[in-house]
Amino acid sequence: MEDLLGTGGTSVVWRARDEVLGRAVAVKVLAGSADRERIRDEARNAAALSHPNLAQVFDYGESDGTPYVVMELIDGETLERRLAAGPVPPDEAFRLCAEVAAGLAAAHVAGLVHRDVKPANIMVTTTGAKLVDFGIAAPAGAGEERVLGTPAYVAPERIMGGAVTPASDVYALGVVLYKLLAGVLPWPGETTTGVVRDHVHTPPSPLPDQPGVPKPIAALCMSCLAKDPANRPPARFVADTLARAAARAVLGEPVARTPRWRLALAAAAVGVMAGAWLYSGASPLREPSGPSGPAGGAASGAPPAATSSSSSTSSSAGPVTVAATTSNGPQQGGGAPPTSSAAPSASPAPSLSAAAPVTFTSDGGTAAARCADGRAELTAWEAARSYKVETVTPGPAATATVTFRHGNDLVDIAVTCAGGTPRSEVTTRKR
Missing domain, CATH: 1.10.510.10 (Transferase(Phosphotransferase) domain 1)
Incomplete structure (x- = not known):
């Protein structure tokens, strides 16, 4: 052991040197009567992983009955x-x-x-x-x-x-x-x-x-x-x-831009461009502007x-x-039971290319979605004026959803895939 790096409630971490491989390492030593199984499990769990953003574990052992873990020494x-x-x-x-x-x-x-x-x-x-x-x-x-x-x-x-x-x-x-x-x-x-x-x-x-x-x-x-x-x-x-x-x-580029899925509705050529853009992985999350902005809250x-x-x-x-329990249980939503509309308030525009998203609208807002390998994925969403985005499950998943809220009124757009084509169900309910 060379230097003390830190102490906690259950362990002490030292700087040390691996004499076999000639490298600096960190050694985590169990302190006092802490849970011996926990530090062993930590070593096993971390040793099973290999990723540049996870600290690497090299070894586990015991010295005079005291467990220790040999880890990557992180300079930071x-x-x-x-x-x-x-x-x-x-x-x-x-x-x-x-x-x-x-x-x-x-x-x-x-x-x-x-x-x-x-x-x-x-x-x-x-x-x-x-x-x-x-x-x-x-x-x-x-x-x-x-x-x-x-x-x-x-x-x-x-x-x-x-x-x-x-x-x-x-x-x-x-x-x-x-x-x-x-x-x-x-x-x-x-x-x-x-x-x-x-x-x-x-x-x-x-x-x-x-x-x-x-x-x-x-x-x-x-x-x-x-x-x-x-x-x-x-x-x-x-x-x-x-x-x-x-x-x-870093490059000084805006993250939020005019949704390209809107352009897909204009012409087939633009639809092809939008498909290529989506497959490049650059599809942004969309959130409406502020209360005075054009898109709502x-x-x-x-x-x-x-x-x-x-x-x-x-x-x-x-x-x-x-504590595993609290004095009160989780709050449940109130109001009237959900009522499902027979169809979206607007029919989806036809897809102009295999990758181009389909747009669905509702009283609460708009969502664009596509199908990939039979799974639905939201590529963009935007709240209508006076509505706000409540929750989003963008997928890819069997069902991708976005919920818009105005006061206690909630509007859900749930998108599924049928034959490779997005289909939606719009539901209105009370919070």
């Missing part, structure tokens, strides 16, 4: 410390979260859920972000006898005793992205109990408009924070979208409430146990 600082030094520019926030999302996508493909995504577990290096500490990772679909994690970043379904899923990691990453862009958490809770209750019951405060944060990225962030895990985008989608936003920010109304530093910054001492 935690994102938590980076935040303490001052605001993070939007383009840097996009890049860092894109890299973490890419690492999470690799873990999810391997069937692992991290369960403790937070700034203290993200290392910022000269070569990119690295997600560390798989100490409480679990197989996707596993149940939880007790909820482990840092309260400010625990998804609502985990608090309510749901199964471990990749969507829970996406939720935590959405909290991280929100905090990087807004400087505060998305909820006003100032105590652990308050934060936990907010996760389950309180809609996140809308991300405030600010220079350098395009509307599509704000919409993506809010989609990650959806209460229903089915309405959150997958980690790979988040990674790709944020990576494109970061690249465009933003995702919600009030500015975010201030949060005390004790609730918005997690401790580096490691994860804590969160």
Whole structure:
């Protein structure tokens, strides 16, 4: 052992040297009477993964009965410390979260859920972000006898005793992205109990408009924070979208442009161009302009409430146990039962090429969709005046949906594929 790198509630990390391979490494040693199985599981979980945005594990062993893990030595600082030094520019926030999302996508493909995504577990290096500490990772679909994690970043379904899923990691990453862009958490809770209750019951405060944060990225962030895990985008989608936003920010290009799917309705030649553009992977998320803009409202109304530093910054001492139940159950929607319209309020325009999206309209807004390998994918969506985008499940999936809201009135556009052609069902209901 050479230098002490850090201490936590369950372990101590030292800088050391691998005398066999002649390289510097980090050695994580179990502290005191902490759970020996947890550090062994961490080694096994992390060792099964190989990705540039995940810390690599080299070895596991025991010395005089004390377990230790030999890991990649990361030259950098935690994102938590980076935040303490001052605001993070939007383009840097996009890049860092894109890299973490890419690492999470690799873990999810391997069937692992991290369960403790937070700034203290993200290392910022000269070569990119690295997600560390798989100490409480679990197989996707596993149940939880007790909820482990840092309260400010625990998804609502985990608090309510749901199964471990990749969507829970996406939720935590959405909290991280929100905090990087807004400087505060998305909820006003100032105590652990308050934060936990907010996760389950309180809609996140809308991300405030600010220079350098395009509307599509704000919409993506809010989609990650959806209460229903089915309405959150997958980690790979988040990674790709944020990576494109970061690249465009560096090049000085706008992220949100006039939707090219509109041009596909004009002429066949433009439809072919739109198809090529979509297949290039440059399709943007669309979010309406502000209340006075041409497209209607933003995702919600009030500015975010201030949060005390004790609730918005997690401790580096490691994860804590969160109560698996709360005093009140999840809020249920009220009002009249959903009523499905017989057909969309406007028939879809014919597709002019195999890749060109089809446009569907409703009282709440417009959505464009296409079919790929029998799965529906939303390529663009826009709220009508006085409506706002509530949730989006863009796909590709058996059913891709977007929900628009005006007060307590909700309008859903659900798109499926039949014979390679998008079909929609428009539903109006009360919140």
